[in-house]
Amino acid sequence: xxxxxxxxxxxxxxxxxxxxxxxxxxxxxxxxxxxxxxxxxxxxxxxxxxxxxxxxxxxxxxxxxxxxxxxxxxxxxxxxxxxxxxxxxxxxxxxxxxxxxxxxxxxxxxxxxxxxxxxxxxxxxxxxxxxxxxxxxxxxxxxxxxxxxxxxxxxxxxxxxxxxxxxxxxxxxxxxxxxxxxxxxxxxxxxxxxxxxxxxxxxxxxxxxxxxxxxxxxxxxxxxxxxxxxxxxxxxxxxxxxxxxxxxxxxxxxxxxxxxxxxxxxxxxxxxxxxxxxxxxxxxxxxxxxxxxxxxxxxxxxxxxxxxxxxxxxxxxxxxxxxxxxxxxxxxxxxxxxxxxxxxxxxxxxxxxxxxxxxxxxxxxxxxxxxxxxxxxxxxxxxxxxxxxxxxxxxxxxxxxxxxxxxxxxxxxxxxxxxxxxxxxxxxxxxxxxxxxxxxxxxxxxxxxxxxxxxxxxxxxxxxxxxxxxxxxxxxxxxxxxxxxxxxxxxx
Amino acid sequence: xxxxxxxxxxxxxxxxxxxxxxxxxxxxxxxxxxxxxxxxxxxxxxxxxxxxxxxxxxxxxxxxxxxxxxxxxxxxxxxxxxxxxxxxxxxxxxxxxxxxxxxxxxxxxxxxxxxxxxxxxxxxxxxxxxxxxxxxxxxxxxxxxxxxxxxxxxxxxxxxxxxxxxxxxxxxxxxxxxxxxxxxxxxxxxxxxxxxxxxxxxxxxxxxxxxxxxxxxxxxxxxxxxxxxxxxxxxxxxxxxxxxxxxxxxxxxxxxxxxxxxxxxxxxxxxxxxxxxxxxxxxxxxxxxxxxxxxxxxxxxxxxxxxxxxxxxxxxxxxxxxxxxxxxxxxxxxxxxxxxxxx
Numbered sequence: 001x002x003x004x005x006x007x008x009x010x011x012x013x014x015x016x017x018x019x020x021x022x023x024x025x026x027x028x029x030x031x032x033x034x035x036x037x038x039x040x041x042x043x044x045x046x047x048x049x050x051x052x053x054x055x056x057x058x059x060x061x062x063x064x065x066x067x068x069x070x071x072x073x074x075x076x077x078x079x080x081x082x083x084x085x086x087x088x089x090x091x092x093x094x095x096x097x098x099x100x101x102x103x104x105x106x107x108x109x110x111x112x113x114x115x116x117x118x119x120x121x122x123x124x125x126x127x128x129x130x131x132x133x134x135x136x137x138x139x140x141x142x143x144x145x146x147x148x149x150x151x152x153x154x155x156x157x158x159x160x161x162x163x164x165x166x167x168x169x170x171x172x173x174x175x176x177x178x179x180x181x182x183x184x185x186x187x188x189x190x191x192x193x194x195x196x197x198x199x200x201x202x203x204x205x206x207x208x209x210x211x212x213x214x215x216x217x218x219x220x221x222x223x224x225x226x227x228x229x230x231x232x233x234x235x236x237x238x239x240x241x242x243x244x245x246x247x248x249x250x251x252x253x254x255x256x257x258x259x260x261x262x263x264x265x266x267x268x269x270x271x272x273x274x275x276x277x278x279x280x281x282x283x284x285x286x287x288x289x290x291x292x293x294x295x296x297x298x299x300x301x302x303x304x305x306x307x308x309x310x311x312x313x314x315x316x317x318x319x320x321x322x323x324x325x326x327x328x329x330x331x332x333x334x335x336x337x338x339x340x341x342x343x344x345x346x347x348x349x350x351x352x353x354x355x356x357x358x359x360x361x362x363x364x365x366x367x368x369x370x371x372x373x374x375x376x377x378x379x380x381x382x383x384x385x386x387x388x389x390x391x392x393x394x395x396x397x398x399x400x401x402x403x404x405x406x407x408x409x410x411x412x413x414x415x416x417x418x419x420x421x422x423x424x425x426x427x428x429x430x431x432x433x434x435x436x437x438x439x440x441x442x443x444x445x446x447x448x449x450x451x452x453x454x455x456x457x458x459x460x461x462x463x464x465x466x467x468x469x470x471x472x473x474x475x476x477x478x479x480x481x482x483x484x485x486x487x488x489x490x491x492x
Numbered sequence: 493x494x495x496x497x498x499x500x501x502x503x504x505x506x507x508x509x510x511x512x513x514x515x516x517x518x519x520x521x522x523x524x525x526x527x528x529x530x531x532x533x534x535x536x537x538x539x540x541x542x543x544x545x546x547x548x549x550x551x552x553x554x555x556x557x558x559x560x561x562x563x564x565x566x567x568x569x570x571x572x573x574x575x576x577x578x579x580x581x582x583x584x585x586x587x588x589x590x591x592x593x594x595x596x597x598x599x600x601x602x603x604x605x606x607x608x609x610x611x612x613x614x615x616x617x618x619x620x621x622x623x624x625x626x627x628x629x630x631x632x633x634x635x636x637x638x639x640x641x642x643x644x645x646x647x648x649x650x651x652x653x654x655x656x657x658x659x660x661x662x663x664x665x666x667x668x669x670x671x672x673x674x675x676x677x678x679x680x681x682x683x684x685x686x687x688x689x690x691x692x693x694x695x696x697x698x699x700x701x702x703x704x705x706x707x708x709x710x711x712x713x714x715x716x717x718x719x720x721x722x723x724x725x726x727x728x729x730x731x732x733x734x735x736x737x738x739x740x741x742x743x744x745x746x747x748x749x750x751x752x753x754x755x756x757x758x759x760x761x762x763x764x765x766x767x768x769x770x771x772x773x774x775x776x777x778x779x780x781x782x783x784x785x786x787x788x789x790x791x792x793x794x795x796x797x798x799x800x801x802x803x804x805x806x807x808x809x810x811x812x813x814x815x816x817x818x819x820x821x822x823x824x825x826x827x828x829x830x831x832x833x834x835x
Contacts, residue, residue: 305717306716306717327717329714329717334711334713334714335713335714335717336714336717337711337714338706338707338710338711338714338715339710339711340710341706341707341710345703345706345707348703349707349714349718350717350718350719352700352703352704352707352718352720353700358700361699361700362694362698362699363698363699363700363703365697365698
């Protein structure tokens with residue numbers, strides 16, 4: 001090897017009680033490269049990065065930077081060693097300006113002694129150098145997610161960091177913003193910075209990275225040069241088996257039986273609103289609502305499920321639906337479940353007055369438990385123990401249970417909001433399969449998602465929501481990633 | 493099991509504190525035991541404390557299950573006890589089996605109303621129930637004092653208390669428990685308390701309404717999406733809480749004294765919080781926790797007489813340390829984690 005390894009993990013292990021989050025993890029990252037870290041949720045990729053950033057200390061093994069062994073006891077040590085991290089959830093104080101947020105982290109460095117004006121000038125030139133267009137005096141809460149991310153990156157760059165760790169950087173961005181981000185990252189690499197990017201989007205890995213390390217169940221299962229591999233291989237390594245090919249649908253949309261209609265719906269919630277929403281959902285149809293989060297999806301969901309939560313008297317128009325409406329909440333822990341309660345009580349939630357589970361005024365607890373067991377077996381929610389507290393399940397299994405709870409009631413209209421967020425590939429396949437099954441059995445499904453891949457594989461039609469308006473409609477024949485991405489970002 | 497170890501641990505720490513006062517911890521413990529359980533008379537007094545503590549423990553626990561902290565059991569029971577006494581004094585001619593029922597129903601209504609006010613304010617005005625219930629405690633105390641001294645005072649006594657209700661309101665003649673513990677206030681309301689605890693357990697864990705109540709307590713937003721009205725549940729929970737605290741009228745007015753005496757309650761409503769915590773809000777556990785707290789309260793009453801340096805207020809120290817011992821579950825996890833690390 002001629003290029004020295006910027007980062008090297010040798011036999012690193014980290015245990016949380018019985019859980020081996022990392023066991024004997026070894027890999028290296030070449031200096032001046034973009035390195036992808038991929039793996040399903042809970043595969044240990046975040047743990048490894050947190051060890052590198054000093055948030056965790058390894059129980060065994062050693063981390064090397066530029067050939068020298070290091071042991072960070074806190075992120076401050078890591079930052080002093082020129083390692084920076086952009087967290088998935090940004091660490092920004094929203095009511096402050098971008099400049100304040102960047103300076104907040106400068107405390108203690110020689111840089112902070114400079115007067116504010118000079119600091120601003122230096123940051124400005126740094127931003128220009130990397131082609132970041134940011135107004136440093138604007139408040140963070142007024143900036144878009146993409147701009148906020150650029151501030152985070154600038155924060156790291158301003159400390160002359162040589163190693164950047166980005167955790168799921170594209171999760172919240174529009175396709176256009178993702179392209180901008182990648183352009184910036186490539187430029188940084190060309191300047192000699194080393195970039196580690198944690199992701200589960202394999203297409204991005206293929207288009208951006210130089211090399212990739214695959215994690216599965218706490219272990220490194222593969223290390224490849226990106227040119228030597230492809231999406232299918234990586235997916236197989238991540239999951240441990242070949243992903244199934246989604247089959248094309250064998251049923252057709254019942255154009256004659258609409259079951260959900262939005263007519264001229266306008267409403268507002270907090271400080272955003274939707275205007276003039278019109279659409280019709282038919283039986284055996286999956287209607288996708290595309291859009292970056294915060295463009296009015298939450299209002300559409302509430303207009304259907306919980307009108308009283310909307311701003312008083314802001315609701316105009318009519319929503320008509322036929323039959324039972326079921327939903328997967330966009331944020332399962334917040335809206336969907338009782339995290340500390342046993343699984344069977346979570347399964348019961350929403351069905352507590354169902355005569356199936358009642359004898360007079362009493363709940364048939366034994367019956368509820370056995371029904372939950374049945375459902376957990378049928379939907380493969382592991383471990384198969386309905387008495388366990390819900391929060392002990394992994395993300396994928398939690399979501400499977402939420403999906404199972406809704407679909408096992410055989411609803412006519414299903415609102416699937418972000419149905420696979422934070423869920424591993426195996427569970428994604430499974431949940432997509434269940435959604436297709438529900439469609440084939442006659443339900444109409446409103447799929448609200450910000451994942452283009454998900455929308456394009458499942459939907460029969462896609463509406464694009466931007467700033468509270470439906471700005472475009474695509475039928476299955478017209479699906480096109482670029483066009484969809486453009487209209488999600490507000491372009492035409 | 494962990495709770496029992498925590499309890500013993502808390503008790504041991506509290507007792508060893510008596511060393512600083514120059515007492516023998518074992519001796520203090522023996523005094524506590526003797527005073528709480530030494531004779532039928534002592535046991536009777538212990539049980540007479542246990543009963544209102546069960547009611548107040550249930551009151552606080554039902555609030556906790558709905559995610560509400562009911563500090564207002566004291567005010568709720570005050571209002572209810574005055575109401576029961578007032579009914580007994582103002583309508584002296586109702587015949588026996590009906591009379592206590594009417595008074596009890598009035599007490600439930602008054603206590604429930606006092607709880608409902610806090611629930612309604614919480615649900616529709618967003619006022620925090622802790623503040624509201626504390627303030628309602630003061631209002632209840634003031635109202636009760638005024639009513640006692642101005643409207644229905646006891647003509648035969650200088651003490652601040654109401655007149656005594658007519659005998660057809662008391663179930664003393666039929667009270668098998670009172671007969672076993674002569675000369676003590678222990679009475680059949682203990683049976684009611686235990687029955688209510690069991691009913692409460694069934695309500696919370698075996699009925700859809702109890703489930704809805706616990707769901708709101710566990711995650712109000714998810715409960716809301718599941719079609720459960722959080723507002724209605726909050727009002728229901730506070731009303732039940734108030735009614736439970738109001739049951740103290742059963743043990744105080746209808747069971748033993750037949751009147752409301754200002755200051756009769758040694759803060760039952762607040763010890764009820766300790767009872768609920770100790771029992772982890774489990775209605776059946778509350779029976780045991782209330783018995784323990786009742787025993788402590790009675791046991792400490794003799795410390796004044798039998799030791800040179802320790803007063804009855806020592807029971808509060810023991811209470812506090814027991815609660816710390818039981819509720820600080822975190823250190824179990826910490827100990828087992830350390831053990832694993834060593835291995």
